[in-house]
Every structure is written in structure tokens, then in C-alpha cells.
Amino acid sequence: MIRSLMAMALTLGMASSAFAVDKAYFEIKKVTVTDVTEQYAQQFKATTNSVNGLNEDCNTGADFVARTSSETSVLDAANPLNVVELIVDQIINIGKKIFAVIQAGRPVVNLKLDSANALPKGLTxxxxxxxxxxxxSKVYNVVYENGFGxxxxxxxxxxxxxxxxxxxxxxxxITNATFLPANVSVAWGFTFDAKAEIPSVFxxxxxKDPVAGMVMNMEWKVTSAVAHEQSTESYFVSGDNSLKQLQ
Known part of the structure; x- marks a missing residue:
């Protein structure tokens, strides 16, 4: 009887210890976001010549174009080369407002890369x-550490x-504003998803002298058996060719 109790206690102790080890592995203890632009060369592949459908077929109103029904008639009915006057001080986003970047830990591959634009109204x-x-461009690195470091x-x-x-x-x-995955590594037992959001252009x-502004959000989510973490990094891009990370 005593041996049975000792064996049971030992088994429970081992199970408890194993659970603690498992929990430490699946926990998130530290998150860091760092500007690592200097570690990456400014590489722009040949595909950047056709970063979005606007480059390849500007005037067809491709399926990525984000616009309201009231804007559709203006953009589709007129060739921008024949428009008498562009509404230069009214800036709209001709492009995707939300698009996936990483799904289930893997980069999303787009033949026509999703991107956003801040262009004068009436231009296609x-x-x-x-x-x-x-x-x-700039490159940022996000690292999640578990209970074991x-x-x-x-x-x-x-x-x-x-x-x-x-x-x-x-x-x-502003044109061809987008997020591209430079590197992604996800450990076993964790799921990582990231999406881009361009909530506003203005x-x-x-x-008389309009300067486009754009907010760009990189949102991501990390999940495991015991953790669920969600974060957003925001950036402001200006038509004067500046990029600022928002706090």
C-alpha cells in the first residue's frame, strides 16, 4: 500500500513537472521589435517594376482597386490623360486596404503584389x-521568446x-506602399499570422500644394497551447519621401 502511494506521488510529481516544462515552452515571456534595416541590402527585384496591377494594366480597374461606388464612375469612365482637371487636393487610396502577409507561419505569395497608393482623385x-x-524601404524584426528564453x-x-x-x-x-516578409521562422507548437492594413490616406x-500622407499598420498574432498574443506596429509615410515609426 505504501509503495503504491509512493509510486502514485512520484507519478503525479513527474506529471506536474512535465506540465510545468510544457507550459514554459508554450508561454510568451518577451517580445522585441528592432529596426534592422542596416542588416538587409536594399534589394528590389525585377518584380517591383510591376508591384501591383496598376503598373501592368492601369486603366482596367483591376480587382484589387479599393474605391467607393461614387468614385467608380469617375475612375472608370475617364482616361486620366484626357481629364481636364485632376482633384489634386483630394487624395484617395487606389489599392488594397487590408491584405495577408503571413498565414500559418508561411509568407503569402502574390503574383500581383498587394499594395496601397495615395493618389489624386480622378487618377487611375x-x-x-x-x-x-x-x-x-526599412526592415523591422520581431522576436518572441518563450519561458526558456x-x-x-x-x-x-x-x-x-x-x-x-x-x-x-x-x-x-505615394504609390506602391506595401509590406514584404524578409524572413520568418516559427517554432513547433506556435502559429503566426500577419496582415497589413492601410486605414487612411490624407x-x-x-x-494648392498637397502632400499625401498614409498610415500603414503591420498586425500580427501569435498563438500556442497556452498563449495568445496580438500586436500592431504603425508607420506614417509622407509624399515628401519620409517614413516614421509611430509610438
């Missing part, structure tokens, strides 16, 4: 503007945009 193609700066999620993403385009010398606009300049 960014290439009808001129004076664009070269594409600009192990890195269970290591995710680097690149914020890319092209700014400075103008309509006959008026305004500074005019930060004046009516």
Missing part, C-alpha cells in the same frame, strides 16, 4: 504622374513605398 494610374523618387517566432518585414510623384509639378503623392499639405 500612378505612371501618369512624374518626378517619383526611387523606392525607399528560446526564440519561438522570428519575423522580419520590409516596409516599401515610392513617393514624390506630382501632377504637372503639383503635389507629392492630405498633409495645403489645397
Amino acid at each position: 494610374c500612378w505612371s501618369d504622374l512624374s518626378g517619383w523618387n526611387v523606392p525607399n 528560446m526564440s519561438v517566432v522570428d519575423y522580419s518585414y520590409r516596409v516599401i513605398y515610392t513617393a514624390g510623384g506630382s501632377a504637372d509639378g503639383v503635389g507629392k503623392y 492630405n498633409t499639405g495645403s489645397k
